[in-house]
Amino acid sequence: MAESNQPSRHSLRQPYLLFVGDVDLLxxxxxxxxxxxxxxxACAGQLRLPGGVDLGLPDMSPETAAAAGVGTMVIGAVNPGGVIPPQWIPAILEALEAGLDVAAGLHQRLNDMPEIAQTARRLGRQLHDVRHADRSFPTGTGARRPGKRVLTVGTDCVVGKKYAALAIEQAMTARGLSADFRATGQTGVLIAGGGVAIDAVVSDFVAGAAEWLSPAAADDHWDVIEGQGSLFHPAYAGVTLGLMHGSQPDALVICHEPVRDRLLSVDYPVQPLDRFIEANLAMARLTSPDVVAAGICLNGGRMSDVEIAEAILRVEGETGLPCCDPIRHGAGRIVDNLLRLVP
Amino acid sequence: MAESNQPSRHSLRQPYLLFVGDVDLLxxxxxxxxxxxxxxxACAGQLRLPGGVDLGLPDMSPETAAAAGVGTMVIGAVNPGGVIPPQWIPAILEALEAGLDVAAGLHQRLNDMPEIAQTARRLGRQLHDVRHADRSFPTGTGARRPGKRVLTVGTDCVVGKKYAALAIEQAMTARGLSADFRATGQTGVLIAGGGVAIDAVVSDFVAGAAEWLSPAAADDHWDVIEGQGSLFHPAYAGVTLGLMHGSQPDALVICHEPVRDRLLSVDYPVQPLDRFIEANLAMARLTSPDVVAAGICLNGGRMSDVEIAEAILRVEGETGLPCCDPIRHGAGRIVDNLLRLVP
Structure with missing residues (x-):
């Protein structure tokens, strides 16, 4: 159950019915x-309006989904401007009537749409606006806590930090380890079924929110924490640093796109990897003095198999760290190194 | 006028009537x-309830204050818990009725108290909850802008960053320079009559808020920006870094209390000054490549005249930077160095 006075701490009922609306592009x-x-x-079915793209899941009405045990309908499509178009609203109301909660990661809040909010309240359903958070976290303490934690850090935004963390969790689970993906962005929260949109937290509470997100755990448990922003991004480095300090990572995994030399949204260069790694470790040492760099995930989405293989060899030679494209290769080699470095 | 949809961007009508309530301690x-x-x-008068401390200002009723040209009554006292006690409310309503706006830097919002909020709305008065801010800032761009900017940075919280900035502005103004104190905390906002409580801004927008706070200016104009937190504080370093990146400082002035070796609110050491200065400059260079350290303000509040003099000589010897206790000595020597280093 979501805690209604703490909307930043989302906890979603799975499995999901994926609502794709009328968007016709994957x-x-x-x-x-x-x-x-x-x-x-976690994906039991899909609900499409006329013209909506086919994900290959069983088509389900909200009633069918509820009968099949679905807990939440997730708004799985984005609309220009991040708003919910009028033609989606009847399906959202129908889902609430059928007994489902509804979750969305859009700028516009479900909770701000009177008809939806009133229907949810009347029926006792949860509305999850996972992009949003409030200030209901304590400030950070910096106190050391047990359990192992790895944080993905990126040389830019939109460079694969979430995918890297998911691939690491997947490889850990495949090895029989106890591991949790800890989501810090709206898509990650939907994937994990919980977490916090860290960039929506009031700045004073970012480190505290990160401490809450990856709490004290058994000595052999891994929290794999989705990073945000970049320590060298002029708009978001503060978010990155607060998340880093609160996460107290035992290890960092660096995420990088080899063919990107300028940041995406601002006129700044991507830092050289050696300098980037050194600076991230230096800042992370404040709350985690023994933090290490455990590997590098390259984003090869715009590269051929040959190009990414060459990039991996070059980066491994330059940094001495295991390197992979987690989408192509998984993160097994990085997990091996994590287990070696953080025993 | 405050922008009602942007409560984080406060702009207060001066002069002030200072309300001290019934608190009997300065x-x-x-x-x-x-x-x-x-x-x-900016302080035209005081309003005291029975038992309230005497600031030495003329006692004024709200009506007298309004007739004397006062624009805003400032709640100048703090109550345990940061709440507004019931016995203060009649005076606040009276001020609104008399034509004054009301400003407070408490945790509890004036805007959340129905009787006060309704009265203000009915009369068209502004309520300024200067501790609070919303997300109504753009994200940062990191684009270079003209004008000169100096930011105070501290080895801890509550170490004198606001006083240092005010002393620097005062010394600049005394030299006939064009200078503005730029407030980033609630007390600073009241002093400046405007600004933003940066630690109340949603983390994604901190750098953007700092860019807004110290905008492009004439080449010879100085913005003297109040720092927040500390780059080595496990709870607040992200706030500090976002403010630093958005401020694009030409120079940093370091604030430090010599007799403090542990942080106030968490179990962490105060960093050695040389390491602290080097790390702050390294991080500030992202958006301001030529940033320099221009001086050190020591907080000598718990030290004798002899002790602070010895500390100043020691720190000047260690760092090679001009050093002062701004409360005792003003910041003139630091301003001289700023003008030399940032021509």
């Missing part, structure tokens, strides 16, 4: 496709 | 005494 249904890729077992 | 009226110290010309 790219516009990226929340749905990300869920399907990383949590296929 | 320490509990520290907002009022800070205003009186740094903006005596």
């Amino acid at each position: 790219a516009a249904a990226k929340t749905a496709s990300g869920l399907l890729q990383w949590r296929p077992d | 320490a509990a009226a520290k907002t009022a005494s800070g205003l009186l110290q740094w903006r005596p010309d």
Whole structure:
């Protein structure tokens, strides 16, 4: 159950019915496709309006989904401007009437739409606006806590930090380790079924929210924490640093796109990897003095198999760290190194 | 006028009537005494309830104050828990009725108290909850902008960053320079009559808020920006870094208390000054490649004249930077160095 006075701490009932609306491109249904890729077992069916893209899941009405045990309908498509178009509203109301909660990662809040909010309240359903958070966290303490934690850090935004963390969790689970993906962005929260959109937290509470997100755990448990922003991004480095300090990572995994030399959204260069790694470790040592760099995940989405293989060899030679494209190769070699470095 | 949809961007009508309520200790009226110290010309009078401390200002009723041209009544006292006690409410309503706006830097919002909020709305008055901010800022761009900027950075919280910035502004103004104190905390906002409580801004927008706070200016204009937190504080370093990146400082002034070797609120050491300065400059270079350290303000509040003099000589010897206790000595020597280093 979501804690209604703490909307930043989302906890979603799975499995999901994925709502793709009337968007006809898979790219516009990226929340749905990300869920399907990383949590296929959590995706019970799809609900399409006329013209909506087919994800390959069983088509279900909200009533059918509720009868099949679905807990939450996830708005899996994005609409220009991040708003919920009028033609989606009847399906959302129908889902609430059928007994489902509804979750969305859009700028516009479900809770701000009177008809939806009133219907949810009347029926006792939960509305999850996972992009949003409030200030209901304590400030950070910096106190050391047990359990192992690895944080993905990126040389830019949108460079694969979430995918890297999911691939690491997947490889750990495949080795029989106890591991949890800890989500810090809206898509990650939907995939994990919980977490906090860290960039929506009031700045004073970011480190505290990160401490809450990856709490004290058994000595052999791994929390694999999704990073945000970049320590060298002029808009978001503060978010990155607060998340890093609160996470107290035993290890960092660096995420990087070899063919990107300028940041995506601002006129700044991507830092050289050696300098980037050194600076991230230096800042992380404040709350985790023995932190190490355990590997590098390259984003090869715009590279051929040959190009990414060459990039991996070059980066491994330059840094001495195991390197992979987690989408192509998984993160097994990085997990091996994590287990070696953080015994 | 405050922008009602942007409560984080406060702009207050001066002069002020300082409300001290019924608190009988000057320490509990520290907002009022800070205003009186740094903006005596903005303080037209005081309003005391029975038992309230005497600031030495003319006693004024709200009606008298309004007739004398006062724009805003400032709640200048703090009450345990940061709440507004019931016995203060009649005076607040009276001020609104008399034509004054009302400003407070408490945790409890004036805007959340129905009787006060309704009265203000009915009369068209502004309520300024300067501790609070919303997300109504753009994200940062990191684009270079003209004008000169100096940011105070501290080895801990509550170490004198606001006083250092005010002393620097005062010394600049005394030299005939064009300078503005840029407030980033609630007391600073009241002193400056505007600014933003940066630690209340949603983390994604901190750098953007700092860019807004110290905008492009004439080449010879100085913005003197109040720092927040510390780059080596496990709870607040992200706030510090976002403010630093958005501020694009040409120079840093370091604030430090020599007799403090542990942070106040968490179990962490105060960093050695040389390491602290080097790390702050390294991080600031992202958005301001030529940033320099221009001086050190020591907080000598718990030290004798002899002790602070010895500390100043020692720190100057260790760092090679001009050093002062701004409360005792003003910041003139640091301003001289700023003008030499940032021509």
